Amino acid sequence: MPGDLPAPIVNADSAPYWEGARNGKLLLQRCRDCGTLRFFPRYLCTACGSDHTEWAEASGRGTVHSFTIVHRAALPEFQARTPYVVALIDLEEGPRMMTNIVGDDALDVALGEAVTMAFEERGTEGAMVPQFRRGAGDV
Amino acid sequence: MARTSEIDATAPKHLQDKYAIAGIGETTYARGSGRTTRALACWAISNAIKDAGMTPADIDGMLSYSGNDSTFSPVIAGDLGIRPNFFMDVHGGGSSTEALIGIAIGVIEAGMCSAVVVFRAMNGYSEVRIGGTGARSAVPVSGDALHDRAYGWQSAGQRFSLTFMRHMYDYGTTPEQVAHVKVAHSKHASNNPKAYYKKRYTVDDVVNSRFICKPLHLLDCCVETDNATAVIVTRADRAKDTPHRAPLIRSVVGRCCKPRPEVHYQHGPISTVAGHYAKDILWRNAGVGPEDIDITGSYDAFTFTAMLQLEDYGFCKKGEGGGYVSSGIIELGGKRPNNTAGGHLCEGYTHGMNMVIENVRQLRGEVDDSCPAGPDGRKRHTHDYREGGCRAVKDPELTCNMGWATPGIGSALVMRRGD
Numbered sequence: 001m002p003g004d005l006p007a008p009i010v011n012a013d014s015a016p017y018w019e020g021a022r023n024g025k026l027l028l029q030r031c032r033d034c035g036t037l038r039f040f041p042r043y044l045c046t047a048c049g050s051d052h053t054e055w056a057e058a059s060g061r062g063t064v065h066s067f068t069i070v071h072r073a074a075l076p077e078f079q080a081r082t083p084y085v086v087a088l089i090d091l092e093e094g095p096r097m098m099t100n101i102v103g104d105d106a107l108d109v110a111l112g113e114a115v116t117m118a119f120e121e122r123g124t125e126g127a128m129v130p131q132f133r134r135g136a137g138d139v
Numbered sequence: 140m141a142r143t144s145e146i147d148a149t150a151p152k153h154l155q156d157k158y159a160i161a162g163i164g165e166t167t168y169a170r171g172s173g174r175t176t177r178a179l180a181c182w183a184i185s186n187a188i189k190d191a192g193m194t195p196a197d198i199d200g201m202l203s204y205s206g207n208d209s210t211f212s213p214v215i216a217g218d219l220g221i222r223p224n225f226f227m228d229v230h231g232g233g234s235s236t237e238a239l240i241g242i243a244i245g246v247i248e249a250g251m252c253s254a255v256v257v258f259r260a261m262n263g264y265s266e267v268r269i270g271g272t273g274a275r276s277a278v279p280v281s282g283d284a285l286h287d288r289a290y291g292w293q294s295a296g297q298r299f300s301l302t303f304m305r306h307m308y309d310y311g312t313t314p315e316q317v318a319h320v321k322v323a324h325s326k327h328a329s330n331n332p333k334a335y336y337k338k339r340y341t342v343d344d345v346v347n348s349r350f351i352c353k354p355l356h357l358l359d360c361c362v363e364t365d366n367a368t369a370v371i372v373t374r375a376d377r378a379k380d381t382p383h384r385a386p387l388i389r390s391v392v393g394r395c396c397k398p399r400p401e402v403h404y405q406h407g408p409i410s411t412v413a414g415h416y417a418k419d420i421l422w423r424n425a426g427v428g429p430e431d432i433d434i435t436g437s438y439d440a441f442t443f444t445a446m447l448q449l450e451d452y453g454f455c456k457k458g459e460g461g462g463y464v465s466s467g468i469i470e471l472g473g474k475r476p477n478n479t480a481g482g483h484l485c486e487g488y489t490h491g492m493n494m495v496i497e498n499v500r501q502l503r504g505e506v507d508d509s510c511p512a513g514p515d516g517r518k519r520h521t522h523d524y525r526e527g528g529c530r531a532v533k534d535p536e537l538t539c540n541m542g543w544a545t546p547g548i549g550s551a552l553v554m555r556r557g558d
Contacts, residue, residue, distance in 0.1 A: 066304045086297060
């Protein structure tokens with residue numbers, strides 16, 4: 001079923017991010033001038049405006065900042081997945097990212113609890129989308 | 140780069156009360172209008188021109204907003220016989236009404252035109268569904284949308300629910316408390332013959348309705364309807380010629396943003412909304428504070444949006460919005476009723492303009508409820524707010540509208556009773 005969900009259409013800002021995901025890595029951008037980490041990929045540092053950027057691998061651990069359980073999807077591809085969890089994760093490294101909580105116990109998710117990165121295949125060409133599951137297990 | 144706190148957006152004092160809402164116009168609030176947005180716009184604008192005691196030749200400015208789901212001003216101008224000296228059709232939904240009223244003041248003040256009609260025409264049920272289903276869901280998921288829509292995060296309810304859930308976590312706000320917004324607005328709508336939903340609801344009705352996306356139940360969500368609405372902005376001295384006591388504009392804020400509005404949820408406390416920033420402009424320019432306001436019009440795309448804005452504009456302390464909306468204050472007969480026509484939850488969905496129109500009616504003392512009319516044709520309001528009865532507030536002097544686009548973007552408007 002995830003094969004029907006939207007697959008990445010890569011743009012110039014995000015190409016390394018999606019290449020990292022394909023290899024099982026969650027990549028953040030780090031400013032080479034001030035060291036600030038940012039998500040999601042974009043051209044300029046959100047703290048100092050510099051365009052000197054390098055990529056840093058995240059640990060894949062974080063906590064749930066907030067979530068919603070979707071019972072009615074807008075995109076038809078997601079209707080078959082309802083109810084599903086959309087969550088904001090505060091990554092261990094600082095940035096906050098959007099994700100789904102996946103796994104059999106996803107609907108039991110709670111604010112403030114630990115989550116761990118997982119990946120979900122999308123499309124037919126091996127594209128991977130970063131996801132999270134409940135608990136502080138192995139990445 | 141200037142920080143938000145360093146920007147002085149204080150308006151020149153000479154603009155306070157210098158502009159007025161000279162006329163208001165609506166269509167019916169329906170599902171399946173059977174009309175084009177072009178026809179709906181002409182209908183509402185004609186009503187507004189008539190209400191203002193004007194003719195199309197008196198209107199020389201036009202402003203509209205839409206999400207590519209409406210008809211542009213030059214087309215409507217031709218239909219109605221308006222020759223614009225100025226027009227602009229902008230992209231946007233909620234938070235646009237107040238912002239465009241502010242723009243209207245600006246272009247009149249700049250000498251570009253003299254009377255501006257602001258309109259929103261939409262088939263929000265029968266053509267482009269506001270909930271994000273249908274045509275709106277067909278846009279490809281690419282670019283930055285990979286970080287939100289790729290996770291099934293698209294509709295307004297989904298986009299705002301992360302803020303609602305975090306507010307419950309941070310402040311102990313409960314779904315039952317917030318359900319009182321629907322209870323209040325449904326009471327108001329039951330006294331509004333034009334409202335799409337006139338049925339009164341209880342807290343149990345709301346929290347027992349099915350989930351759309353947690354914490355939003357079906358009855359926490361607004362209605363989708365087909366309609367057009369219009370208001371006419373002109374100088375206060377010119378509005379003295381209208382048949383009504385035209386309300387004056389004390390203060391306006393347009394599309395004030397949280398930091399990094401496009402990804403506001405990635406930064407800072409997400410249980411705080413744009414009103415936190417807008418309030419400093421609104422109250423300073425108005426010369427009054429929330430305690431002076433008689434009626435509020437807090438945007439109710441969802442029960443939670445009304446609550447969050449009332450809190451962040453200072454009608455209660457931060458974190459106490461749940462207690463405020465469940466205290467009876469926001470109901471007719473309470474200290475400061477909110478959305479007395481029923482708002483988006485019950486009357487109809489207009490992207491904010493019907494809430495401004497209702498406050499204009501309240502300030503004019505001309506609420507269109509079921510109260511009997513006297514020999515002069517004017518209603519004799521009973522102020523008996525039982526079902527099917529009156530919805531006029533007694534002698535209101537000041538109203539405050541709070542428009543909502545997202546948690547990160549909001550607009551506001553303070554009006555006072557005309558002289």
